[in-house]
Amino acid sequence: MSGSPSDRSGQVVVARQRLPHRFTPRPFAPPIAGRLRGVLATEHARTPFSPSDVRASAHRVLRLAEKLTLEAILVRGGLDIGGAEVDHLWAVVDGRVVDVGFPLHSEAFVEVLRAYVAGDVDDEGLEFAAHAYSLEWRVVGEFPERFRYVGTPVWSGRRARTN
Numbered sequence: 001m002s003g004s005p006s007d008r009s010g011q012v013v014v015a016r017q018r019l020p021h022r023f024t025p026r027p028f029a030p031p032i033a034g035r036l037r038g039v040l041a042t043e044h045a046r047t048p049f050s051p052s053d054v055r056a057s058a059h060r061v062l063r064l065a066e067k068l069t070l071e072a073i074l075v076r077g078g079l080d081i082g083g084a085e086v087d088h089l090w091a092v093v094d095g096r097v098v099d100v101g102f103p104l105h106s107e108a109f110v111e112v113l114r115a116y117v118a119g120d121v122d123d124e125g126l127e128f129a130a131h132a133y134s135l136e137w138r139v140v141g142e143f144p145e146r147f148r149y150v151g152t153p154v155w156s157g158r159r160a161r162t163n
Contacts, residue, residue, distance in 0.1 A: 020077060023097045023149040025142045032070070033141070036093065039064045040100060041135040049100040049138065051113075051130040052123040054089050057101040061091040070094050077151015081110055084117035090149065096141040097149050103130055103137035104144060 028036060043049075043064060049057040058074055065072035072093045079088040081104070090099040103109045112129035115121040121129075143149070 020150050020152050021075075023075075023092070023151075025145055026096050028094070028096060028141045032068075032094070035068055036065065036070070036098075037135065037140055039068065040098075040138075040140065044100065044135045044138075048131060049135075050127060051101045052127045054099075054101040058089050058091045058099075061093065061098050061100055065091070065093045065098070072098075074154045075149075075151040076154050077149065080148040080150070081113060082146055084114040086113065086117055088149075088151075089154070090139075090151075092153075093141075097139055097143060098141065099139035099143070099149070100135065101130070102139065103133035104139055104147060105137045106133055109133065109137070 027033065040061070043060060049060070051057075062072045062074065070093050072091055074089060075092050076089045079086040079090075079099075079102075088099075090097055090101075092098070102113065109129050112121055112126060116126045
């Protein structure tokens with residue numbers, strides 16, 4: 001990602017960008033991954049993250065990430081799942097996509113999502129299709145490389161948090 005603004009650690013500072021940014025799958029470092037996945041899994045078990053209300057899911061991710069003192073912003077853009085593009089909103093935590101509403105690691109769910117974009121499945125059908133999937137099936141840094149997340153921070157999240 002040459003030419004992208006970065007902080008001292010080399011992480012892309014997405015919050016300062018004004019043009020759409022293409023996100024790539026990147027795992028979190030093991031200590032951070034374990035803590036973040038743990039709090040997200042607990043939250044998902046308490047109240048499942050919803051594919052039909054991605055805004056609420058993304059805001060929950062922001063609150064949890066900030067409790068772990070991780071930089072978190074909301075990004076709005078498109079999610080290209082190959083054959084369909086979803087107008088979408090997701091969280092970016094320490095420069096990595098965290099999209100807990102969609103269990104994109106499940107090909108069966110992705111097929112339902114494509115049908116949803118085409119108008120062949122309603123919100124209830126999309127919700128039903130996602131309900132059975134635990135957090136392990138959702139995007140926490142890593143996602144199938146054939147998918148593309150492209151977007152910009154929403155207005156309220158354009159300034160990077162400072163601790």
